[in-house]
Amino acid sequence: MSAVAAPPKTGEMQALVLTAPHEFEIRSIPIPRPGANEILARVHAIAICGTDAEIVEGTFKGRWPRAYPFTPGHEWAGEVVDAGEVAKRFGFVPGTRIAGTSHSGCGYCRMCRTGRYNLCFNYGREDLGHRQYGHYTQGAYADYVVHTIKAVFPIPAAMPFDVAALCDTASIALHSVKRPGIEPADVFVAVGSGGIGLLTAMCARALGAARCIVVGGGKRLDRARELGFETVDYHDGDPVARVRAMTDDRGADVAVDSAGTKDSVRQAILMVRKGGRVAFTGIPKEPSQIEFQKIVLEELDLYGVRANRNTMEEVMPLIADGRIPAAKLITHHFALRRFGEALRTFNQRIDGALKVIVEP
Ligand SMILES: [Zn+2]
Numbered sequence: 001m002s003a004v005a006a007p008p009k010t011g012e013m014q015a016l017v018l019t020a021p022h023e024f025e026i027r028s029i030p031i032p033r034p035g036a037n038e039i040l041a042r043v044h045a046i047a048i049c050g051t052d053a054e055i056v057e058g059t060f061k062g063r064w065p066r067a068y069p070f071t072p073g074h075e076w077a078g079e080v081v082d083a084g085e086v087a088k089r090f091g092f093v094p095g096t097r098i099a100g101t102s103h104s105g106c107g108y109c110r111m112c113r114t115g116r117y118n119l120c121f122n123y124g125r126e127d128l129g130h131r132q133y134g135h136y137t138q139g140a141y142a143d144y145v146v147h148t149i150k151a152v153f154p155i156p157a158a159m160p161f162d163v164a165a166l167c168d169t170a171s172i173a174l175h176s177v178k179r180p181g182i183e184p185a186d187v188f189v190a191v192g193s194g195g196i197g198l199l200t201a202m203c204a205r206a207l208g209a210a211r212c213i214v215v216g217g218g219k220r221l222d223r224a225r226e227l228g229f230e231t232v233d234y235h236d237g238d239p240v241a242r243v244r245a246m247t248d249d250r251g252a253d254v255a256v257d258s259a260g261t262k263d264s265v266r267q268a269i270l271m272v273r274k275g276g277r278v279a280f281t282g283i284p285k286e287p288s289q290i291e292f293q294k295i296v297l298e299e300l301d302l303y304g305v306r307a308n309r310n311t312m313e314e315v316m317p318l319i320a321d322g323r324i325p326a327a328k329l330i331t332h333h334f335a336l337r338r339f340g341e342a343l344r345t346f347n348q349r350i351d352g353a354l355k356v357i358v359e360p
């Protein structure tokens with residue numbers, strides 16, 4: 001473990017800066033200053049998220065980010081180097097090792113007060129205290145980042161920073177399986193075999209699922225098999241028929257779609273049994289034809305999932321004791337100055353890339 005980093009009060013830092021869709025560079029920008037309820041952290045590891053890749057491409061431009069220049073990055077871990085007065089009183093003193101998450105609600109609206117701060121009624125109102133780091137609020141692909149203490153969580157002493165950087169995405173997976181719920185001995189299907197898909201299967205197993213089937217393609221399914229999951233490769237024909245055949249033609253109890261394609265959302269619905277539950281965590285980019293007759297006549301329960309809420313503290317002990325073996329998803333590490341290569345490796349799934357870690 002390294003010594004506590006000296007707090008830089010002023011000066012410049014290296015950061016990934018998006019300047020237009022598809023365009024980015026590593027450049028020097030001023031180190032941000034924390035407000036009263038904020039910390040300044042030295043960033044040690046950031047995991048590339050599928051959303052990052054889309055934000056770089058400009059898929060959501062105007063919303064995420066609202067304008068250029070912009071620094072993305074929301075799956076990160078690091079160490080507090082400076083903190084505002086209120087943050088210090090809450091124990092966020094220099095040297096505290098933390099992991100970040102993207103959403104911070106205003107804290108006052110009904111959604112926030114009922115615990116659903118990911119659905120804050122004041123989304124986008126920075127003047128009212130709302131933040132979504134790395135989406136419209138400046139993010140973590142930088143030497144330092146400022147976060148409100150509502151969006152950072154102390155990590156166990158033995159947890160390495162690269163693993164801690166996966167807590168955000170793992171907490172989304174946990175929220176994704178908690179929405180439909182897992183009953184003891186359920187048959188669970190993860191539709192999508194990327195990092196989030198494999199993590200939903202890990203979380204379902206940790207919560208008591210008897211069988212976890214991962215639907216996806218390519219090398220990622222090798223990783224799923226190594227993790228002890230059953231697999232269905234969509235290249236081998238209709239994945240709905242395969243899942244039904246694997247479940248005595250009944251269908252699975254629960255499916256979570258993380259792929260977010262027009263086919264995957266439809267397939268997830270068709271894969272569950274009568275009375276089954278389906279959650280959707282991948283953000284769909286196009287409309288899909290859904291069979292509403294099945295939803296009505298088979299009394300299916302459908303759940304939208306927007307990122308995560310209140311699951312960072314829940315997922316950390318399960319990662320720390322190995323019940324959610326998130327570390328097995330880390331395939332690559334790159335220095336921040338090699339971000340372009342890191343992103344290419346992630347996007348093109350080079351060497352079976354799953355979670356690619358960037359280190360400032
Ligand atoms: Zn993410």
Ligand SMILES: [Zn+2]
Pocket residue numbers: 105106107108109110111112113117119120121122
């Ligand atoms: Zn709110």
